[in-house]
Amino acid sequence: MNETRKHILAESEIPRQWYNIQADMPNKLAPSLHPGTKQPITAEDLSSIFPLELIKQEVSQERWIDIPDEVMEKYRIWRPTPLIRAVALERALDTPAKIYYKYEGTSPAGSHKVNTAIPQAYYNKIAGIKNLTTETGAGQWGSSLSLACSFYDMACTVYMVKVSYQQKPYRRSFMQIYGADVIPSPSEKTEAGRNLLAIDPNSNGSLGIAISEAVEVAMSNRDTNYALGSVMNHVILHQTIIGLEVKKQLEKIGDYPDVVVGACGGGSNFSGIAFPFLQDKFMGTKVRAVAVEPTACPTLTRGVFAYDYGDLGKLTPLSKMYTLGSSFMPSGIHAGGLRYHGESPLVSQLYHDGFIEAQAFNQRETFEAAILFSKTEGIVPAPEAAHAIRGAIVEALKAKESGESKTILFCLSGHGHFDMGAYDQYLAGNLVDVRCDEEEIQRNIAKLPQI
Amino acid sequence: MNETRKHILAESEIPRQWYNIQADMPNKLAPSLHPGTKQPITAEDLSSIFPLELIKQEVSQERWIDIPDEVMEKYRIWRPTPLIRAVALERALDTPAKIYYKYEGTSPAGSHKVNTAIPQAYYNKIAGIKNLTTETGAGQWGSSLSLACSFYDMACTVYMVKVSYQQKPYRRSFMQIYGADVIPSPSEKTEAGRNLLAIDPNSNGSLGIAISEAVEVAMSNRDTNYALGSVMNHVILHQTIIGLEVKKQLEKIGDYPDVVVGACGGGSNFSGIAFPFLQDKFMGTKVRAVAVEPTACPTLTRGVFAYDYGDLGKLTPLSKMYTLGSSFMPSGIHAGGLRYHGESPLVSQLYHDGFIEAQAFNQRETFEAAILFSKTEGIVPAPEAAHAIRGAIVEALKAKESGESKTILFCLSGHGHFDMGAYDQYLAGNLVDVRCDEEEIQRNIAKLPQI
Numbered sequence: 001m002n003e004t005r006k007h008i009l010a011e012s013e014i015p016r017q018w019y020n021i022q023a024d025m026p027n028k029l030a031p032s033l034h035p036g037t038k039q040p041i042t043a044e045d046l047s048s049i050f051p052l053e054l055i056k057q058e059v060s061q062e063r064w065i066d067i068p069d070e071v072m073e074k075y076r077i078w079r080p081t082p083l084i085r086a087v088a089l090e091r092a093l094d095t096p097a098k099i100y101y102k103y104e105g106t107s108p109a110g111s112h113k114v115n116t117a118i119p120q121a122y123y124n125k126i127a128g129i130k131n132l133t134t135e136t137g138a139g140q141w142g143s144s145l146s147l148a149c150s151f152y153d154m155a156c157t158v159y160m161v162k163v164s165y166q167q168k169p170y171r172r173s174f175m176q177i178y179g180a181d182v183i184p185s186p187s188e189k190t191e192a193g194r195n196l197l198a199i200d201p202n203s204n205g206s207l208g209i210a211i212s213e214a215v216e217v218a219m220s221n222r223d224t225n226y227a228l229g230s231v232m233n234h235v236i237l238h239q240t241i242i243g244l245e246v247k248k249q250l251e252k253i254g255d256y257p258d259v260v261v262g263a264c265g266g267g268s269n270f271s272g273i274a275f276p277f278l279q280d281k282f283m284g285t286k287v288r289a290v291a292v293e294p295t296a297c298p299t300l301t302r303g304v305f306a307y308d309y310g311d312l313g314k315l316t317p318l319s320k321m322y323t324l325g326s327s328f329m330p331s332g333i334h335a336g337g338l339r340y341h342g343e344s345p346l347v348s349q350l351y352h353d354g355f356i357e358a359q360a361f362n363q364r365e366t367f368e369a370a371i372l373f374s375k376t377e378g379i380v381p382a383p384e385a386a387h388a389i390r391g392a393i394v395e396a397l398k399a400k401e402s403g404e405s406k407t408i409l410f411c412l413s414g415h416g417h418f419d420m421g422a423y424d425q426y427l428a429g430n431l432v433d434v435r436c437d438e439e440e441i442q443r444n445i446a447k448l449p450q451i
Numbered sequence: 452m453n454e455t456r457k458h459i460l461a462e463s464e465i466p467r468q469w470y471n472i473q474a475d476m477p478n479k480l481a482p483s484l485h486p487g488t489k490q491p492i493t494a495e496d497l498s499s500i501f502p503l504e505l506i507k508q509e510v511s512q513e514r515w516i517d518i519p520d521e522v523m524e525k526y527r528i529w530r531p532t533p534l535i536r537a538v539a540l541e542r543a544l545d546t547p548a549k550i551y552y553k554y555e556g557t558s559p560a561g562s563h564k565v566n567t568a569i570p571q572a573y574y575n576k577i578a579g580i581k582n583l584t585t586e587t588g589a590g591q592w593g594s595s596l597s598l599a600c601s602f603y604d605m606a607c608t609v610y611m612v613k614v615s616y617q618q619k620p621y622r623r624s625f626m627q628i629y630g631a632d633v634i635p636s637p638s639e640k641t642e643a644g645r646n647l648l649a650i651d652p653n654s655n656g657s658l659g660i661a662i663s664e665a666v667e668v669a670m671s672n673r674d675t676n677y678a679l680g681s682v683m684n685h686v687i688l689h690q691t692i693i694g695l696e697v698k699k700q701l702e703k704i705g706d707y708p709d710v711v712v713g714a715c716g717g718g719s720n721f722s723g724i725a726f727p728f729l730q731d732k733f734m735g736t737k738v739r740a741v742a743v744e745p746t747a748c749p750t751l752t753r754g755v756f757a758y759d760y761g762d763l764g765k766l767t768p769l770s771k772m773y774t775l776g777s778s779f780m781p782s783g784i785h786a787g788g789l790r791y792h793g794e795s796p797l798v799s800q801l802y803h804d805g806f807i808e809a810q811a812f813n814q815r816e817t818f819e820a821a822i823l824f825s826k827t828e829g830i831v832p833a834p835e836a837a838h839a840i841r842g843a844i845v846e847a848l849k850a851k852e853s854g855e856s857k858t859i860l861f862c863l864s865g866h867g868h869f870d871m872g873a874y875d876q877y878l879a880g881n882l883v884d885v886r887c888d889e890e891e892i893q894r895n896i897a898k899l900p901q902i
Contacts, residue, residue, distance in 0.1 A: 005527035011457050076456035077535060077829055084528060088602070106557050108829030110868070150826040151539070170621070170871035177825050177874055374628050375601040378528055378559030417561070417868035420621035423628055 005087060007249040009080040015248070016067055019240040021275045021346060022233065023063035024282050027353055029233075029345050030320035035309065038451065041317045049218045049226040051127035054120065057234040065237060067119070074118045074151055078107045079241070083249040088376040090396070097399035098255070099392055101412040102246050102273060103379065109174075111382065111414030112269055113144035113229055116238035120227045121148035131155040131224040133217045135185065135210030137164055137265070138336035138384060139171030140414050141229030146180035159185040159213045161339070162205035163332040171418045185210040192216050192313035204332050207266075207340045212313030219315070230266025231310060231319075231344045239272030242411060247276055250409075257287055257409035259395050263387040264291035264300065264358070265337050267344030273411035275346075278355055291347065291358045292391040294366070296434040297330040299323065299343045300351055300358035302441060307451040310342055318449060321348040325444025331434040333363050334422035335383035341444075359391060362433040366390045367426040370416070382414040383422055456538060458700040460531040466699070467518055470691040472726045472797060473684065474514035475733050478804050480684075480796050481771035486760065489902065492768045500669045500677040502578035505571065508685040516688060518570070525569045525602055529558045530692070534700040539827040541847070548850035549706070550843055552863040553697050553724060554830065560625075562833065562865030563723055564595035564680055567689035571678045572599035582606040582675040584668045586636065586661030588615055588716075589787035589835060590622030591865050592680030597631035610636040610664045612790070613656035614783040622869045636661040643667050643764035655783050658717075658791045663764030670766070681717025682761060682770075682795045690723030693862060698727055701860075708738055708860035710846050714838040715742035715751065715809070716788045718795030724862035726797075729806055742798065742809045743842040745817070747885040748781040750774065750794045751802055751809035753892060758902035761793055769900060772799040776895025782885040784814050785873035786834035792895075810842060813884040817841045818877040821867070833865040834873055 031040035046055045057065060086099040104112035124132060132149055136142025142158040149156035158180050165172060165184040172182045185205045186193040192212035196203055218226035228235060250256055260277050262270030274289040281287050293300055299322050308323040310316035321343045328341040350356050370386035373379065381389060392410040399406040416423065425431045482491035494506045508516060537550040555563035575583060583600055587593025593609040600607035609631050616623060616635040623633045636656045637644040643663035647654055669677035679686060701707055711728050713721030725740040732738050744751055750773050759774040761767035772794045779792040801807050821837035824830065832840060843861040850857040867874065876882045
């Protein structure tokens with residue numbers, strides 16, 4: 001009853017550097033290619049949409065990268081985040097396993113996404129940029145960038161995947177409170193959007209098309225840049241603060257995870273908690289890293305490792321990654337943040353090299369896990385985070401079966417306060433599990449560019 | 452830039468006792484009276500709806516009351532809460548004042564209300580009670596009690612003020628995730644509800660009528676008790692953990708407030724942060740305590756100090772308090788948690804005795820403060836908490852005018868994630884300020900019972 005429940009660091013203990021896994025991974029990343037020339041992309045190619053500091057971070061091989069003071073000031077509103085021992089969930093599962101969750105939902109925008117939104121806005125601000133464009137699925141990323149732009153007095157335009165825009169009107173309001181302009185995607189505002197609407201006027205949208213729209217606007221306006229909420233190396237770099245804090249927190253109580261679990265869409269949530277532990281794994285420490293994705297968008301478990309575009313409009317560089325094909329249009333599942341055809345090149349390479357495992361779960365079993373978690377631990381999770389909960393529960397039940405006292409760590413990446421519509425549907429029994437059509441996957445993969 | 456932003460306590464530093472201001476206040480409370488006999492209420496009178504431990508706390512004169520281990524285990528999911536220096540807000544106001552806010556919105560249900568929901572559910576649980584009934588306005592209290600009941604495996608029925616039920620469908624969903632039964636009030640389920648609907652079928656409801664419904668159900672079922680989210684002495688006792696934590700946090704950095712600001716509806720939010728400082732004030736320390744209320748329900752600033760019922764149906768004891776009359780029906784302002792005709796007897800006595808100041812603000816100026824706070828500090832506040840922000844800003848601007856470097860402390864009692872409808876209306880320019888009709892106040896006050 002009186003064992004420690006929550007592990008807090010002092011403000012002075014927040015890590016002052018991000019961890020760059022590129023310094024340590026055994027096999028380096030394949031270069032990203034220019035979408036036109038198919039030649040390795042240059043810093044100059046990227047400079048029309050990203051500031052120099054982020055481009056440097058994208059390719060840096062330095063192990064540790066300093067966090068600017070101006071970013072630390074904002075981080076310190078909610079960081080360090082708590083690491084909580086899920087004692088009530090453990091009791092409900094009757095498992096000998098210890099379950100810890102790192103709760104990123106205490107950030108003002110409600111998820112881990114703020115960890116990268118703030119440095120991205122900051123580096124753009126000091127580069128003289130006035131506006132940022134971006135896409136958002138579930139709305140977690142769009143909310144975070146809206147917040148970051150309001151912190152640095154910049155304009156923000158968010159292309160929101162239409163199905164999420166409709167399911168979550170209050171996510172839109174939330175971004176508007178921070179002053180953002182929120183546009184349902186596909187829209188008539190861009191060529192990419194107009195092209196898609198000409199073919200499919202009722203399109204639900206996807207992250208792929210929303211990215212195309214945001215990139216197009218950034219490319220054609222000098223004082224406007226683009227910001228991405230996941231996938232890219234610099235985004236994942238910023239998220240490592242999650243796992244770095246956890247390592248300090250666990251060290252204080254003399255514990256270490258047997259398995260680290262994170263939800264995986266574009267990869268930044270999973271990487272944020274897992275990469276600092278992979279650093280140990282490269283040196284021989286036994287720790288498993290499990291990426292959890294939805295069966296409706298099973299990039300790692302059913303995709304291929306190949307060069308592909310990051311967006312539907314083929315405006316982004318080609319990256320070598322696990323992909324379902326950039327034309328893959330996932331069904332309108334509620335974990336909108338996991339509806340992405342591709343995967344971070346870093347996660348992809350490390351999965352390919354055997355350092356990461358992947359599992360896919362159906363929508364309803366993740367909501368079931370979310371309700372159990374809410375009733376025991378009290379926090380109502382975002383549907384994306386519910387995938388990690390499901391993954392952790394599966395590990396805890398395995399430990400129960402084998403009688404082993406495992407230490408399980410997962411990232412509770414955000415709260416579900418803007419996902420009540422999805423919960424309503426689940427509680428009313430109206431949510432369906434969407435299995436991905438194998439033929440559709442093959443059809444999209446067949447369209448991959450030949451590199 | 453590098454001054455400390457956030458002040459965190461270790462889990463081991465959470466206070467282990469609540470502070471009971473009844474031990475120290477110069478003038479004791481007038482006794483509460485039985486609604487039928489008008490004689491001082493006895494423990495037995497209260498035992499049909501409250502467990503013995505809470506009745507004891509209601510009348511205790513002990514200064515410190517131990518927090519049970521089982522309650523501490525739940526508190527430790529989110530407590531201690533952060534005390535944050537609002538450096539970005541200070542810069543935006545260009546004030547020499549230091550502004551600190553204690554953020555209670557990190558609790559799983561999103562507000563300070565969980566501080567009392569958990570011990571109330573716990574004491575009922577060990578008394579053998581199976582069901583709790585309650586009322587809720589904005590939904591913060593209903594969410595908190597729903598959560599607490601799920602923690603202790605009890606049933607929970609929430610009578611939700613109809614105007615809030617309609618404005619906030621997702622609040623209902625949130626409570627249902629925890630397994631609660633949520634009923635719009637006035638309802639056909641109780642005699643009190645049916646009586647009101649017979650007179651006014653389109654009633655918006657109020658906390659007063661919702662309380663009547665919840666109390667009626669608790670009185671007529673043996674294994675069912677009633678739980679109140681504010682007003683009563685034991686509720687305010689539990690909330691003092693807020694101010695006790697702040698005192699420790701400020702002590703560590705050698706600071707002390709010149710003024711403490713809290714929003715005031717029933718009084719538990721304000722008391723929670725202010726009462727531990729009033730303990731010092733009784734001993735001669737100079738500290739101001741400012742209770743902020745809406746002009747649409749100006750209990751302290753325009754009510755009278757007299758015996759009145761806590762509910763519309765006159766089922767509750769008569770308490771000596773500031774009141775607008777139990778038949779007062781406030782307009783449907785968005786800060787639903789502040790729509791209560793009465794006031795905590797403790798706050799009332801201390802206001803009457805000059806230890807507390809009160810201010811009333813209009814709805815729109817509180818939303819204006821909320822938007823400024825969101826854009827600078829990042830956290831989108833509940834409309835109730837926005838009243839405290841407005842109060843703090845007024846103090847900061849006074850300091851700017853006088854050139855004094857004051858230390859201002861306020862309670863940011865909850866987040867506004869379920870209040871997007873209200874923010875939408877504010878941003879669209881559709882919110883109106885409702886001034887309270889003086890004749891209506893006088894009419895209701897004239898109906899006060901003659902004691």
